Amino acid sequence: MNSPALLSQRVLIAALALSSLLPHIARSQAPNPKPVIRTYKTIGATEIKAHIFQPDGAATGKLRPAIIVLHGGGWNAGSPEWTYYDTQRFAGLGMVAIAGEYRLSNQKDITPLEAMADTRDLIRWVREHAAELAIDPHRVAVYGSSAGGHLAVSAAVFPHDEESKTSAVPDALILLSPAASIAGDQWPQRLLGSRAEVKTISPAENITKRLPPMIIIEGAADTETPLPGVQRFCDRARQVGGTCELHIYPNLGHLLSRNLDPHAQEEGPFDPDPTASNAAHAAEGAFLAQIGFTK
Numbered sequence: 001m002n003s004p005a006l007l008s009q010r011v012l013i014a015a016l017a018l019s020s021l022l023p024h025i026a027r028s029q030a031p032n033p034k035p036v037i038r039t040y041k042t043i044g045a046t047e048i049k050a051h052i053f054q055p056d057g058a059a060t061g062k063l064r065p066a067i068i069v070l071h072g073g074g075w076n077a078g079s080p081e082w083t084y085y086d087t088q089r090f091a092g093l094g095m096v097a098i099a100g101e102y103r104l105s106n107q108k109d110i111t112p113l114e115a116m117a118d119t120r121d122l123i124r125w126v127r128e129h130a131a132e133l134a135i136d137p138h139r140v141a142v143y144g145s146s147a148g149g150h151l152a153v154s155a156a157v158f159p160h161d162e163e164s165k166t167s168a169v170p171d172a173l174i175l176l177s178p179a180a181s182i183a184g185d186q187w188p189q190r191l192l193g194s195r196a197e198v199k200t201i202s203p204a205e206n207i208t209k210r211l212p213p214m215i216i217i218e219g220a221a222d223t224e225t226p227l228p229g230v231q232r233f234c235d236r237a238r239q240v241g242g243t244c245e246l247h248i249y250p251n252l253g254h255l256l257s258r259n260l261d262p263h264a265q266e267e268g269p270f271d272p273d274p275t276a277s278n279a280a281h282a283a284e285g286a287f288l289a290q291i292g293f294t295k
Contacts, residue, residue, distance in 0.1 A: 033053065033088070035051040035052050035053050036051075036054070037049050037050070037051050037052070038050050038052060040121065040122050040125040040126075041118060041121050041122070041125070043103070046103075048101050048102065048103065048118055048122075049101045050080075050098050050099070050100055050122060050125065050126075051080045051081075051084075051087070051098065051099040051100075051101075052096065052097075052098050052133065053087050053088055053090075053091040053096070053097045053098070054091065054096055054134075055091045055092070055093075055095060055096065055097075056094075057094075061134070062134070063130075063134055063135060063136040064094060064095055064096045064135055064136065065094075065095045065096070065135070065136055065139035065140070065141065065288075065293040065294065066095060066096040066097070066098065066126055066130075066133070066135040066136070066139065066140045066141070067087075067095050067096075067097050067098070067140075067141040067142070067143055067174075068098045068100050068119075068122060068126065068141070068142045068143070068170075069083040069086055069087045069090065069097060069099050069100065069142075069143045069144075070083070070100050070102070070119065070142065070143065070144040070145070070148030070149075070151050070152055071083045071099075071145065071148050072144075072145045072146030072147045072148045072149070072177075072255075073104075073146070073147060074146070074147050074187060075104065075105045075111075075112045075115055075147045075150075075188060075191055076104050076105040076106070076107075076191060077104060078104070078148075080099035080100060080101050081099070083099045083145075083148075084099060086143065087099040089281065090143070093285060093288065093294045094294055094295070095141075095288075095293065095294065096133055096134065096135050098122075098126065100119070100122045101118075102114075102115040102118035102119055102122070102151065103115055103118055105191040107190065107191060111191050111192050111195050111196075112147075112150070112151075112188055112192060112201060113192070113195060113201070115147075115151055116151060116154045116155070116158070116201070119142075119151040119152070119154065119155050119168075120155050120162065120168035121168070123140060123155055123167075123168040123169075123170060124162070124165070124166040124168050126140055127140060127166050127167070128166055138171060139171055139172075139292070139293055140170060140171050141170055141171060141172040141173065141174060141288070141293060142170040142172075142173055142174075143173075143174040143175070143176075144173075144174075144175055144178060145175075145176040145177060145178070145255065146176070146177050146178065146179055146224065146225060146254070146255065147179050149175040149176060149177065149178025149179055149180060149225075150178060150179035150201075150203065152170065152173055153173060153175065153178060153180055153203040153211075153233075154201065154203060155169060155170055156169050156173065156211045156212055157203045157206055157207055157211065158201070158203075158206065169212065170212050171212055172213050172214065172287075172288070172291055172293065173211070173212055173213070173214035173215075174214070174215050174287070174288075175214060175215070175216045175217065176216075176217045176218075176255060176256075176280070177217070177218060177219065177222055177224065177225045177254050177255050177256075178216060178218075178225060178230065178233075179225050180203050180204050180216075180225070180229060180230050180233035180234075181202055181203070181204035181205065181228075181229030181230065181232050181233050182198055182201070182229075183198060183199040183204070183205050184198075185198060188201070203233055204229060204232045204233035204236055207233075207236045207240055208240070209240060210241040210242045211237050211240070211242040212242070213242070213243045213245075213287075213291050214237070214242070214244050214245065215244075215245040215246075215247065215283060215284060215287040216230060216234060216244065216245070216246045216247065217247050217249070217256070217280045217283070217284070218230045218246065218247070218248050218249070219248075219249050219252035219253045219255075219256050219257065219276075220248050220249060220250045220251065220252065221250075221252060221253045221260050222252075222253050222254045222265070223253060223254065223260075223262045223265045223266075224253075224254040224265050224266060225254060227248065234246045245283075245287060247279075247280065247283050249273070249276045249279075249280070252273055252276055253265045254270070255272055256272045256273050256276045256277055256280065257270045257271050257272055257273070258271040258272070258273050
């Protein structure tokens with residue numbers, strides 16, 4: 001996410017390219033049950049939604065682990081539907097899986113700060129409705145890709161006054177090509193405007209406490225969320241006593257794309273490597289089993 005060219009257009013173009021790709025993947029690899037859609041937050045006339053997929057056997061009364069899935073799109077594009085394949089994939093592991101909506105930056109009054117607040121409120125909403133959703137409130141993970149990875153991590157890294165109420169800190173994190181180090185990135189700074197300096201919302205530069213256990217999936221040739229920044233984030237998380245399991249896939253770019261052209265990594269077309277994607281999914285499943293979220 002570091003190219004200065006065409007900042008006002010690049011993420012929208014990338015979003016459209018990714019949007020055209022993901023439904024094809026979902027149709028070809030995942031079942032398509034309809035989620036239960038609930039409003040978790042209302043801002044004025046805007047209702048912000050949670051798309052909830054229950055696992056098989058959810059009516060048994062057993063409390064299940066939950067995972068909130070956050071889409072990418074540069075903080076200014078995307079929708080929960082983009083994540084349906086991964087959300088259903090986690091439901092298939094026995095988790096209550098929730099595709100989360102958040103407000104998209106508009107270069108006016110909505111910035112990544114609002115998306116960060118929405119993410120925290122969604123995590124709180126899940127915990128506060130744990131009994132109703134048959135969720136174990138002490139096993140709530142968050143999965144995020146690209147900008148969604150930034151939002152997932154930010155809920156753990158940055159302190160917020162609301163923690164005196166229901167906690168918004170995830171119990172575990174699964175991250176794909178996360179925007180974990182953005183201190184020098186012009187795009188989120190443009191979205192923030194004068195509201196904040198981007199370095200103040202860059203997770204790698206602001207870790208001060210132990211974070212939840214996490215696994216990160218990263219392409220070694222990623223030019224959007226480059227490996228050095230992800231490594232810096234993971235190293236810092238370990239320095240303060242956390243566990244960070246980093247899986248690096250050689251010769252692959254953003255979102256494990258085989259198309260390594262930097263322009264394509266910004267704007268598409270994306271070409272996720274099937275073998276690497278399957279390996280990453282297996283690693284995520286092993287991680288969830290290791291921390292007691294799944295069997």
